[in-house]
Amino acid sequence: MRFAIAMFSFLAIASIIGTVLKQNEPYNNYIIKFGQFWFEIFEKLGMYNVYQAFWFLLILVFLIISTSLCISRNTPKILKDYKSFQDRVREKSLLSFKHSYQFPLKNFSVKKTISFLKSHNYKVKHKVIEGNGDLIVAKKGDLQKFGYIFTHLAIVIISIGGLLDGNLVFKVQELIGTKQIQMEDQPLSKIPLKGRMSEDNLSYRASILLSEGDTKTAAILRAKEGYLVQEIPFSITLKNFNIKHYSTGQPKSFESELLVTDKKTGETINKTISVNKPLTYKGVTIYQAAFEDGGSQLDLLVWDLNSSQPSFKMNSEIFKNNKLTFENQNLTLEFKDFRKFNILEVGQNEEKKPKPTNVGPNFLYKVRNESGQAKEYQTYQLPMLVDGKYFFMSGMRNSPQEEFKYLKIPADDNLSIEGFMVLKSLLNNPQKVQNAINKGINTSAFTTAGKKEAFKLGAKNIINAFVGGGYNSVVDEMDLNIPDQASIADKEKAIKTYINIIYLVSQELVRGYQVKNNDDIVFPINDAPRFIQDALTAYSDSFFYGVPLYLELKEFKEVQASGLQLTKSPGQFWVYLGSILLVLGIFCMIYIQEIRLWIFRKKGSNRLIVSLATNRDRMDFDQYAIEFKDKIKKIT
């Protein structure tokens, strides 16, 4: 008993560790968290997958043994108890019971009493004690005792079921060296026998990732930092993967259309599985577990944010890399992921609460330079509504631990990025800028030619600074231009003026462009000021974007991949059986009250002794005893 309790406490503590320390993470995360020293100690203790650790399984084994011993020790006693009526009691001991009553007889009949007891579900035995009198022994609720056997047997059965489904086979094979966890990524055919678990592995939970159209003949078993190949008795083809959505945009179902072919007989099965609706075939259950991109194709436009160069086309595929020479740098674009639907909490405006909304496709890629450093980008295809205005959002971060910082490029009236790109091209065209400045001066209030010339020069410098490095660069420039003794107020005033100049020049550029391209109105008519301000901010921010390389997603062909889980679980039956037994047992123990009752009439006496007892002292038994004795009194 003590031992079992100790085991149970152990089990509980180990389980808690497993919930607090995230299990089965990449080992690198643990090294970062604990440092090399503790990492190794914890690894030895199996802390990263507690529930598969050797000692954890050992506890389970001990639990099974100790509970079995307990059952085997107690069961004979219980059976004996079940059969016996305890009819060898003495009068004296009857009288010593807590519920022992005596009352005078009126019309006592053994037969009538027995039938009365039987009608109250008692099992009854009548014994005539030579020279002493009549003893009626009755009992009910002795199923309660079986509750003990049921619950404890259930624990054993459930534990055995659990062990059956643990990866014991592999553990043993790893121990004796016939199997070995594989660490390197290799094609299936190259993996040695040591890294393969055979088809008749007792139990497993393996996974398969299938792109649409793909067929696979084996699954992958994750093990610590590596993996093993799990052979399966059939091949699986993913014909189609389908995500259905609610009208609000949230995903409603993930469905994989599968073709399963038996390797031996060639028998095929077509079945669509989804979450909560798996397929069981040849003792293996196939579940919809995950999904990801399966190599979508993207048609992109490549923009240089800081030049007047036109864009050019580029085709790419997820999980493939593109090489690109950009502003004299050799860059590698690594395409990582594409998502057609993205549910974000987007606010319509300040007053309304954010609501989950589908904001359309995005894609994830890394830009790696020659020295191997990479920045990660996440770009949305469609503009998003932010505070009542539409922006193209593209996030950048230096490492996966960081949050994305977003570049917000305002959309024009056609909800296109074109307007911004026109403006940045104009700004990068010195001739056009010069013209705009000239025009601005002509309509301005400057009177003397000298002042006009001075302003022209100043404005040109400011624009140059802005075009070459955004507002920050303007501020740097300004520090050179303004004498040191200028007060802060003066500086602020100057900054305002400069910003205003940049704005006015941009406005002039836009106006000039619109005059020339009469029918091609790409700028919002009503809200040009706001658009230009947002565009200038975006242009300025683009200097913090890592590379001034913007990828605009034009078209895509989505290819999805479905993550399947394959489970072989022979222990499931036993676990369920044990569970039923457990519920039954607990019910017996808690809700069945064992009651024993003795009625004794001493020969020649005109008094009757009635005693009641139960094995568990409970208040409602007291009440029952008092009421039941009154009933007996009535009929005797």
Added chain:
Amino acid sequence: MGLKMLPNIKDKFMNYSFSLLLACLTIIAISKFNNFMDNYELIILIGSAITFTWMGNVWSNFRKLFLYTFLLSFISIYFYKGTLEGIELNFILKYFLSSQSAIMWMTALYPLSLVTYWVYLFSKQDFYGNLATKITWIATMMGFVGLLVRWYESYLIGIDVGHIPVSNLYEVFVLFCLITSLLYLHYEEKLEIKKMGAFVLIIITAAVAFILWYTFEKGANEIQPLVPALQSYWMKIHVPANFIGYGAFAMAAMISVAYLLKDKGIIGSYLPELNVLDEMTYKAISIGFIFFTIATILGAVWAAEAWGGYWSWDPKETWALIVWLNYAAWLHLRLIKGLRGTVLAWWSLGGLVITTFAFLGVNLFLSGLHSYGEL
């Protein structure tokens, strides 16, 4: 146990009518909505009808609750006239019977009944005791109306969005209040321990506070469609069974508080006898234990279908196991070692901490496969 009271003629008549009514309602529901239900849902419907019939027959106040709840729900649904705009247009809906209003009434009435129970405890006047019980019944009724109408509302948002309101933390907290108070009301009637309301209502009021915070701070009362993992008939059984367990454990812990107070002589003269409290704690824990066991097993069966394994050592699963082990130990100590008194009272109070962690803490602090109830 105890003597079975012979139901009088009126009671018998009521029982028959009630059974007949439920049978009729079930038949109407099946004939009307058969096309929308699969076999499991049909079984659940019939199973529920039988359960409610049985409960109504053995507990006449439950019968009343059932009748009033359904009546009010049907009135409410009638006023909706099939659109969500109904809430703004109709006075009764807006202030009483829309799902949100009904639940708000519940959140107002439970604290009120808590106060009334305390007045009763110290004044010892039956008037206040009966009043407190009445308020608790009405609060419970409003809560049930709120949930039932919410169920209907979810279908107004979209036919494919509609689902039983036990799918997120907000809804299960309401359920928790309702189940805990029903369990309490049942024992109050059977064991004549009216004074315990002053304690049990504390935990319910705490849950109400959480609901209010969750509603106003996080907008959690909005109905969201079900993520794929939750689209299963198992949810309909697993979640309520779990909450009978949680509710019973919570009630047991509050009675243990009363036990400990009495034991220390604090307001002892106002409280029932120690052995009555002890017995009630035992009853609550044993009913909680059996439902919690069943719920955990059903959870495993569901997990086998949704996650590909009946046991994945997901934090919620693991903590359910820890809760279970805790109360198994409690029952062992009491039944086998014959332990009574303060140790077990403290233990059951500690059990509430573990239970709360399994119920709420896991969602707050640990991540896992369970997909509902992120804060």
